[in-house]
Amino acid sequence: MYKLSSYIELNSEKNKNQELEYFAIISTRRTNVFLINETIFHFLKYFELPNSLSDIHELYKKAYNIESVEEEKLLANQLNSFFKDLTERKWIIPEDKTEKLVELDTLFQKKDTFLNYKVLSILGNNKITDVYLVRDLKTNKKSVIKLLNKAKFKDEKSFNKYLFHFKEEYNFLIKFNSIYINKTLGFKSYKKQPYIKLKQVQGISVSKYVKNNKLSTPQKMALVLKMLKGFALIHTKNVYHGDIHFSNILVKKNGVPVIIDFGYSNKVELITETEKGKVRNGGVYAFIPPERALRSLDRRFSKVTQFQAEVYQIGLIIYYIFTKNLPFKADTWKTMVDEKQNLNLSENDVFLKRRMPNIVKQFITKSLELNPENRFESAIKMHSNWKDICKNYN
Template identity: 75%
Template sequence: MYKLSSYIELSSEKNKNQELEYFAVISAKRTKVFLINETIFHFLNHFEMPNSLDKVFGYYKAEFKLKNNEEETLLKDQLQTFFNDLTKRKWIIPDGKVEKLVEFETLFQDKDTFLNYKVLSVLGNNKITDVYLVRDLNTNRKRVIKLLNKLKFKDEKSFDKYSFHFKEEYNFANKFNSIYINKTLGFKTYNRQPYILLKQIDGISISKFVKANKLKTSEKLKLILKMLKGFSIIHQNNVYHGDIHFSNILVKKNGVPVIIDFGYSNKVEFNNEINKGKVRNGGVYAFIPPERALRSIDRRFSKVTHFQSEVYQIGLIIYYVFTKDLPFKADTWKTMVDEKQQLNLSENKAFLKRRMPVQVKQFIIKCLESNPENRFSNASSMYANWKVIYKKYV
């Protein structure tokens, strides 16, 4: 079994002539973008989840409707040559191989000082951003700085493009004033590099919190109530969070959940043809709802177009809080898409036997309906319904 290198991302977009172009983005010490042809793009897509060359050959054999051994041999030889070249380049690697970590260079290190901040630690060294825990030397308070690091970009054009998205991330996070949503404290620049100043959150992801603590039913109900309050505020402001998953919900030691990271957020009214190129689209595979999940090798998922998609993602988190698991077991993306589309918790005996309040089961079932129209309309509706459940059992 082989897989796509974890340092490669595939993308496609239309050029100024409205022709579709394909790219392989390789994130080493600097981000490099390669323009590739459609054939290479499709071939690489087959290895985004662990796969074998034999299975890929079977796909192409069926796709091309080959009729004789001579055609099959020719195709197999071509694919093998193609495969050998990509493995030599290390674009495709054996499944299970531990890749040497690429060390991105952060702009600052521990104990460095810039502006009026002293760096206490590097919290994140990502592909395009640095995240620092700092002390404000004027107030002596700890803060978090998320900085768009220009050194991680191959050219000025790509840096400017991401600078626009980075400012949008701040604008979305700045819309809210809630203890359940990470508070922004300003948008500034250092040597033409923008950074977002954030309140420090002393917490862990909601999945780690649930695993580390033996929560009573009343505590689970309360945790979810607070989380839903946060998401209801986001939806009331006509914003799609865009990237709901475990790591974007931190839980503090006092049990208060805080929603973070608006890097893939969009305005509800922004999802139109005029702004098509500006809409940001991302997500963690396991949390993509069935209506956004695509079995196509061109794209894995579509953008968020209605609140019910995020209702599904929030529902998965609630499912996890009560079961410490997710309802999908698939090893490959296409199989997972099928599982998502076929999931019917109302007839799932294993789920129905779980020990939890009946109304909680009904709530989760409604969230995870395969048809979006059968789910709650948005997080505000979820919050209103959950308050009724909370009052009954707490």
């Protein structure tokens, strides 16, 4: 089995003559852009998930209705030629190969100063952003700076596209005023480098918090109640968080969860519009709900279009809080999709034998229903129902 190198991003866009062009963007320490033809582009797309050349051969054979031995031989020669060239370039690599992580350059290093800030540490060096822990030299207060690094983009057009989303991320943050959602302290620029200033959250991911602490049932229920209050507020404001998973929920030492990272958030009403490029789509594979998970070679998952998709993701986190596991064991995406689409907790003996209140089991089971319509309508309903559970448990 082979896969596309993690350094490669495939993209297509229309040129000034409105003709579609195809690109392979290689991001190592420097970004290089290669114009490729449509055939190679689609061939590479098949390896965005681990695949074998023989399976790809069968896909092309069916797509082009190839039946004769001669045509099949010609197809095999062409595919083998593509495959050999692309593996030699290391654009396609063995599935089990671990690629050495290439650190992109951040705009600032530790101990650098800019404006009134001194960089205390680099919290994140991501594909398009830098995240710094800084100290204000005037007030001596610490905060977090999330900066859209212009040097990480191949051109001005790409930067401007993400700048729109970056501003939207800030607009989402100012909608909320809750101890359970990360607070923004402003949106500014430094030498045309836009950044969002955030309140520092001193906490660890919810999964690490659960692993590192022996929580009693009442403590678990209290943690879930606070987390649901935050997500209920997000849904009340008609916003899809868009990227719910362990690392986007930090838990402080006092047990207060804080929801962070609205980089993939969308307005509910925007989903119904046809403006391409304004709807963001992302997520951690294990947390993609079954109706969004696609067993396709071209696309791994669809965008969030209903609150019930996020109910499922929140349900997985609650499942983990009470079991310290997720209900999936698959190593590959396709196998995980199959597991998701066959999961039925109401008939799962392993889950049913877990030690937890039956009313909690029922809540988790409803949250993880295969059919979205059978789940809670939103985090608002989850929060309301969980409050009742807490009252009855006490």
